[in-house]
Amino acid sequence: MNTEILGIIVMFGFTLLLAIPLGKYISKVYVGDKTILDFIFNPLERFIFKVSGINAKHEMTWKEHIAALLTINLLWFLMSMAILMHMEYLPLNPDGNPNMSADLAFNTSISFLVNCNLQHYSGETGISYLGQVWLMFLQFVTAGIGIASATVIFKAFREKTTTQLGNFYNYFLKSCTRILLPISLLIAAVLLLEGTPMTFEGKDKIVSQEGTEVEVSRGPVAAFVPIKHVGTNGGGFFGANSAHPLENPSYLTNMTEMFAQFIIPMAMIFAFGFFIRKKKFAWMMFSVMTIGFLLLSVPTILMEMNGNPAITQMGIDNSLGAMEGKEIRFGAAASGFWSIVTTVISTGSINSMHDSAMPLSGLTQMIAMMTNAFYGGVGAGVLNFFVFIILAVFISGLMVGRTPEFMGKKIEAREMKIAMIIALTHPLLILVSTALATSFPQYGASTLNNPSFHGFSEILYEYTSSAANNGSGFEGLGDNTAWWNITTGFVLLLGRFLPIIGPIAIAGLLAQKKFIPEGEGTLRTDTSTFGLMVFAVIAIIAALAFFPALALGPIAEYFSMK
Amino acid sequence: MKKHILPAFKLTLFSILLLAIIYPFVVWSMARLAPNNGKGKVLTYNGVKHYTNIGQSFTDDKYFWSRPSAVDYNAAGSGGSNKGPSNDEYLATVHTRIDNFLIHNPGVKKSDIPVDLITASGSGLDPNFSIQAAKVQVERIAKIRNLEANKLFHLIEQNIEKPLWGIFGPEKINVLKLNIELDKMSQ
Structure with missing residues (x-):
């Protein structure tokens, strides 16, 4: 078999194989059962809680959870603005990179705060090492927030009737110490051996073999890249992200980074099943997500491997595939595969330039972010999917003429309203802001790198990526302008916090309700029929809402090339 | 709060x-x-330091050309062209690259030019090219350097980096290493 295809299959299979035991481990961590790392982390966490004045045993209601979450995020935002706007006066800046402007710092802070990492600066020239280390810190903690939020939902369905949903700080810290940190250290070891740099020295000057003088950017890359993937953040150390040969030096590191971003989103599904003692339900979720993922990734891989038809027509040897914007050491297949992995799970790191991908690959990448529920980001994926489940339960309930119930709780008007608002916010944010940017050509069209339909796709992609908290881009877009920094900043904020607050509120409301034991007429939510229902809801709400916009961008471009 | x-x-x-x-x-x-204390893998030739993983610009006829780059292989920055597949201006650039290649490599059939030699990489610093990209340049280099073509093909064979563990991912050649070996051979 083709070695490129084999590489992808093994990457996927290996991740799945490890996701189940990791899911079990994650579930144990939050239940509070014994795990192998207790001997280090029990005393460490006790110490941190003690000096921070936090009682980790105090159980919170859903409203307290949201208050704690928003407070700590606001704090990080202020600290981030202060650091990014004063890098010139702070240490660890060997290359003498400048301060960020207020609007760029606003965009960067929010974008790292919401686990998106849309980057309107270039790592080599726009930020100091201190700034990079700060962003690395945000990559840890915002992933921790995502996992903690998902755990609140887990907790709401574990107990029969409760208002006590665990301690937010406890979930948050455990996510960082027991899940993100150990995995990141393992990944870092592989990267270091393959040649990813870890140094605080600045740029190096070298003379090339042909005699030209060039500079080589370096930095503490091997600490930054693991958490960028493990936390599904995706913000690159260098401008070219994981296409850069120091950030992703070999096929082995490519497989490793792929695994790193894929493993926790997958494991969280199984963790959900273990935590609420309903493994079959987790398999239903996993199947729906996997089918969605395969429907997007397989055609993308094929299109990238087939190459650009406009270049085939020129009569050259196009057998390597669409190599514009791609690296030889990964090849077209692994690049196409990565582009879907990174968009379904909201990482947003790239190992090839999505702007140069085939028109319909651009389409699948955007659909991956528009649905935003096939695996999804750490924690956030489960939250998004949860909203679709509530909708599916309600619609199925109406179809069979019964009161909709989920996990023994009645779903009523209040929960439905929240779920509908969350589900509709996503298309609303993307389509309205795209329409705005398109109608002001002096802000939108003037920043494009490509004409015609593809140019429109650049705008659509940017807002889709922001609302989905993904962070990848059609990077040709000249996006470091006040317009882009500020508009995407607000889309990012709403795209992150509404889909966290909404599901937590629904789960909190449901958890308080009386538990109704399963009976003859209960709609079972762990069957393939229900899975199909969820899939249909996702397809209708998420995908069809965007069809007109997609028709103007990638679909029109596809037909224009025929 | x-x-x-x-x-x-x-x-x-x-x-x-x-x-x-x-x-x-x-x-x-x-x-x-880690290799080189985590400062990036390097190789030294004639006392000059090079980064193995950072591609270099080779445009001279006596060397194997590297892939086009959107940042001219200056690793102070990085990035791709970000040109869309249907962009006319971009397709014209690709055409020019094909014509330029044919002018410098008379006798090469157009259908033998591999796509990586006429498209820019994602990072602009791609250290590799495909096996075909090396082979298609042999005739030109053999002529300029007065070497037998067979020797060059042999050199290419020696420099092929196999897929990971023989089974995963594409085959490739490190352009810098190949060109340094080429210089050694001509001495």
Whole structure:
């Protein structure tokens, strides 16, 4: 078999194989059962809680959870603005990179705060090492927030009737110490051996073999890249992200980074099943997500491997595939595969330039972010999917003429309203802001790198990526302008916090309700029929809402090339 | 919200200590065991230092040309062209690259030019090209350097980097290493 295809299959299979035991481990961590790392982390966490004045045993209601979450995020935002706007006066800046402007710092802070990492600066020239280390810190903690939020939902369905949903700080810290940190250290070891740099020295000057003088950017890359993937953040150390040969030096590191971003989103599904003692339900979720993922990734891989038809027509040897914007050491297949992995799970790191991908690959990448529920980001994926489940339960309930119930709780008007608002916010944010940017050509069209339909796709992609908290881009877009920094900043904020607050509120409301034991007429939510229902809801709400916009961008471009 | 401010602030400080100071320090210590102490893999030829993983610009006829680059192989920055597949201006650039290649390599059939030699990479620093990209340049280099073509083909064979563990991913050649070997051979 083709070695490129084999590489992808093994990457996927290996991740799945490890996701189940990791899911079990994650579930144990939050239940509070014994795990192998207790001997280090029990005393460490006790110490941190003690000096921070936090009682980790105090159980919170859903409203307290949201208050704690928003407070700590606001704090990080202020600290981030202060650091990014004063890098010139702070240490660890060997290359003498400048301060960020207020609007760029606003965009960067929010974008790292919401686990998106849309980057309107270039790592080599726009930020100091201190700034990079700060962003690395945000990559840890915002992933921790995502996992903690998902755990609140887990907790709401574990107990029969409760208002006590665990301690937010406890979930948050455990996510960082027991899940993100150990995995990141393992990944870092592989990267270091393959040649990813870890140094605080600045740029190096070298003379090339042909005699030209060039500079080589370096930095503490091997600490930054693991958490960028493990936390599904995706913000690159260098401008070219994981296409850069120091950030992703070999096929082995490519497989490793792929695994790193894929493993926790997958494991969280199984963790959900273990935590609420309903493994079959987790398999239903996993199947729906996997089918969605395969429907997007397989055609993308094929299109990238087939190459650009406009270049085939020129009569050259196009057998390597669409190599514009791609690296030889990964090849077209692994690049196409990565582009879907990174968009379904909201990482947003790239190992090839999505702007140069085939028109319909651009389409699948955007659909991956528009649905935003096939695996999804750490924690956030489960939250998004949860909203679709509530909708599916309600619609199925109406179809069979019964009161909709989920996990023994009645779903009523209040929960439905929240779920509908969350589900509709996503298309609303993307389509309205795209329409705005398109109608002001002096802000939108003037920043494009490509004409015609593809140019429109650049705008659509940017807002889709922001609302989905993904962070990848059609990077040709000249996006470091006040317009882009500020508009995407607000889309990012709403795209992150509404889909966290909404599901937590629904789960909190449901958890308080009386538990109704399963009976003859209960709609079972762990069957393939229900899975199909969820899939249909996702397809209708998420995908069809965007069809007109997609028709103007990638679909029109596809037909224009025929 | 008020009662959360102080605990959140203290928790943040200790998280910074753990995740932004201790964690990078541990990785930095691990880097002492890595190639070149974690400063990037290097190779030295004639006393000049090169980074193995950072591609270099080769446009001289006596060398194997590297792939086109959107940043001219200056690793102070990085990035691709970000040109869309249907962009006319971009397709014209690709055409020019094909014509230019044919002018410098008379006798090469157009259908033998591999796509990587006429498209820019994602990072602009791609250290590799395909096997075909090396083979298609042999005739030109053999002529300029007065070498037998067979010797060059042999050199290429020696420099092929097999897929990972023989089974995963594409085959490739490191352009810098190949060109340094070429210089050694001509001495």
